[in-house]
Amino acid sequence: MHKYIIRRVLQFIPMLFLVTVLVFGLAKAAPGDVLSGEMLDPNIPHEVLEQRREALGLNDPIHIQYWNWLSAVAQGDLGTSMQYANRPVMDLIQARVMNTVYLAIFSLVVTLAVAIPIGIYSAQRKYSLFDYGATTFAFLGLATPNFFAGLLAIWLLSFQFGWFPAQGTTSAVGLSGFELFVDKLRHLVLPGFTLGLASTAVYMRYMRTEILEIKGSDFIRTAHAKGLTKNSVLYKHTLRNALIPIITLLGFEFGFLLSGAVITEAVFNYPGIGTLFLNSISNRDYPVIMAINLILAVTILLGNLLADIFYAVVDPRIRYD
Amino acid sequence: MKGLKTYFYMEGDRVAKAVDGVDFYIDRGETLALVGESGSGKSITSLSVMRLIPEPPGKILEGSIKLDGKELLSLSDGEMRKVRGNDMGMIFQEPMTSLNPVFTIGNQIAETLIKHKKMTKKQAYKKAVELLKIVGFARAEDIVNEYPHQLSGGMRQRAMIAIAMSCDPKLLIADEPTTALDVTIQAQILDLMIDMKEKFDSSILLITHDLGVVAEVADRVMVMYGGQIVEEARADELFTDPQHPYTRGLLGSIPNIDADVERLESIKGQVPPAHRFPQGCRFAPRCEHAMDICRESNPELLETKSKHKVRCYLYEPLSGEGGQSHGTTSREAIRSTKS
Numbered sequence: 304m305h306k307y308i309i310r311r312v313l314q315f316i317p318m319l320f321l322v323t324v325l326v327f328g329l330a331k332a333a334p335g336d337v338l339s340g341e342m343l344d345p346n347i348p349h350e351v352l353e354q355r356r357e358a359l360g361l362n363d364p365i366h367i368q369y370w371n372w373l374s375a376v377a378q379g380d381l382g383t384s385m386q387y388a389n390r391p392v393m394d395l396i397q398a399r400v401m402n403t404v405y406l407a408i409f410s411l412v413v414t415l416a417v418a419i420p421i422g423i424y425s426a427q428r429k430y431s432l433f434d435y436g437a438t439t440f441a442f443l444g445l446a447t448p449n450f451f452a453g454l455l456a457i458w459l460l461s462f463q464f465g466w467f468p469a470q471g472t473t474s475a476v477g478l479s480g481f482e483l484f485v486d487k488l489r490h491l492v493l494p495g496f497t498l499g500l501a502s503t504a505v506y507m508r509y510m511r512t513e514i515l516e517i518k519g520s521d522f523i524r525t526a527h528a529k530g531l532t533k534n535s536v537l538y539k540h541t542l543r544n545a546l547i548p549i550i551t552l553l554g555f556e557f558g559f560l561l562s563g564a565v566i567t568e569a570v571f572n573y574p575g576i577g578t579l580f581l582n583s584i585s586n587r588d589y590p591v592i593m594a595i596n597l598i599l600a601v602t603i604l605l606g607n608l609l610a611d612i613f614y615a616v617v618d619p620r621i622r623y624d
Numbered sequence: 625m626k627g628l629k630t631y632f633y634m635e636g637d638r639v640a641k642a643v644d645g646v647d648f649y650i651d652r653g654e655t656l657a658l659v660g661e662s663g664s665g666k667s668i669t670s671l672s673v674m675r676l677i678p679e680p681p682g683k684i685l686e687g688s689i690k691l692d693g694k695e696l697l698s699l700s701d702g703e704m705r706k707v708r709g710n711d712m713g714m715i716f717q718e719p720m721t722s723l724n725p726v727f728t729i730g731n732q733i734a735e736t737l738i739k740h741k742k743m744t745k746k747q748a749y750k751k752a753v754e755l756l757k758i759v760g761f762a763r764a765e766d767i768v769n770e771y772p773h774q775l776s777g778g779m780r781q782r783a784m785i786a787i788a789m790s791c792d793p794k795l796l797i798a799d800e801p802t803t804a805l806d807v808t809i810q811a812q813i814l815d816l817m818i819d820m821k822e823k824f825d826s827s828i829l830l831i832t833h834d835l836g837v838v839a840e841v842a843d844r845v846m847v848m849y850g851g852q853i854v855e856e857a858r859a860d861e862l863f864t865d866p867q868h869p870y871t872r873g874l875l876g877s878i879p880n881i882d883a884d885v886e887r888l889e890s891i892k893g894q895v896p897p898a899h900r901f902p903q904g905c906r907f908a909p910r911c912e913h914a915m916d917i918c919r920e921s922n923p924e925l926l927e928t929k930s931k932h933k934v935r936c937y938l939y940e941p942l943s944g945e946g947g948q949s950h951g952t953t954s955r956e957a958i959r960s961t962k963s
Contacts, residue, residue, distance in 0.1 A: 521721040527676055528716075529736045529787065530709030543726050619771040620725055 304615065311611050315604060322600040323376070327369050330593045376597070382590035386583065392594045395579060400598075402472055403568070403575035406498065407560040409491045414499040414506060419549075422510025423542070429515060437507060444504030449563055453497040453570035460493060467492045470572040494571040498563050502556060506549060513545035520544075547618050554610025558603035625649070628687035630665075630672045632898070633680065640898035642668040642682075644851035647925075650795065655821065655828040657842035657859070659835065659874070663895040665851040666831045670797050673829065674714055675704050692794060710740040713788025717800035719780035723772035729756070729783050730768030733790055740791045755786040758823070759816060778809035782816065789820050796821065799831045814841050835878055839863060847871045850906030851898060853925055857932040867934045869911045905937070913938060 356362050360371060381392035425434045461469035468474055468490050478486055517523060518541060526540045568577030576595060583591035615621045630643040642665045650656045658666045671677050672684055689696040691711055716722045723732060733755060734748035749768060756764035759782040772780055781801060788796055798817060802810035818841055821828050832838060838845055838859060845862045847855040855868040866872045876889035893910040902909055908918040917937055926941040927933050
């Protein structure tokens, strides 16, 4: 087990390296650079720009530039933003990252809490009215784009019924303690459900299919032949096996939540990493784009690493291979 | 078991009569073999005894299954669960997939003991180690903590036997227990089963299509065809004096090391699907001795010799057997055509 984890962590390192190369390469491959915007200003002579390029190291060979960037990143220096008056990128991200984390966690908890019980219940009552209902919901959920589901939720649950706030993270200043918590939670409801909609559909379908498949397997027949109760067969023998593919999905879920957050946060005007990312793209704020790209990629890698380790905990066949 | 009928209801109102009126008994300490081709209904019979028929589409329509005088078919689901694994243990054809891959062997043995014998976890694990030793594991203390994928097929079947025997059952049902194993391992597993039967003073219902296995371990044999028993006899008798043309066909298709034959005998045709049995004798379409009466009505299973029953019009029932007469052709007639 320890060997497996160590091996898996070691595999993580070259992947991380590749990711930094890609993030850097993509930013470099995009047209223009930090000074492109200022080129349009006729008051700045061309020579001055060239001097500043030289000073910033933008004329250095590409590997030197990469090395400089990488060593800065390694020390926690993600550069400075251009759209926000040269504020360090790190500050910008720190100010927003927790909002996105709350949104992701809320969405994930809701997804699992809804999808897994419904998936199990659906499988238990295959082809029942409930099962058909859940299946219809799943396909609708999969087919509805995030932004549309978000707008629909705002129109219906916020404007028509007024149940939940439609934007931001808090509605009033000066709240504290439990009240603040509840207020934040209420703000999370609409974006959280919107963000989790597609995943809920996917997990529900996976859960249902897996349980149905495992129910027909030989070892479940053995479990019945041992005289175990229905619940013991379902919750011990079936579920433990059915959760294995769900864990793989969870590994991808981290990346999915963060990238989905870009659109969802924009729709709900939610001040997280996603809105920052979107703004940076429209303003060609490359240092911020690179930083967020890097964070996204590392999160996905970490998610997969965690999934692999957790996978081994659940499925003994993996540990010794 | 008396008059058991297990039918499967399929799409389009078709009814598959997988088990269609089967009677048998097993004495304490006896090994009864149920033999037949794929699709003859032997596995469904064994699953019916455990009441493990998936329902729907299957259904045990009528009949009676008694274990030590207790009627199993009238038990509630909950009561039946107390019988399964406790009074009756079962092992299956596929040892590779019959154990849950994510739990240790010890866990899977202990689970049954905790359920039926109300043992604590600790007691159950201790008993699991003992059981593993009994079924022939030298490193039983390690095996309890190992997972099924770490064991070979033969070892897994041993573990399955340990599970099946854990609660000291009255009956061990073995559904093709050696089919998926190497020949050398097959013999070991069969020996182990017989050994267990003696040690735990239980009986065995052995389902197989392998007559070699039958010859090795069975006391009594029933040959099944088309959801019905077509012949029943003591094992030695069945091999020396097979009567039903189907049984003869089965025996004829075993390679004989002494005989120099160009081509092995085979029974022409296939088992008819269980929703489309012929009107008369179910074997008639494949039988080379079929007469007109065979295509019209299905013969009954009647005793033609002491402790030897056959479902065939070629044989006269023993005098005193009431009812139906089995035509006039003598047993010698079929012998002469056969050899």
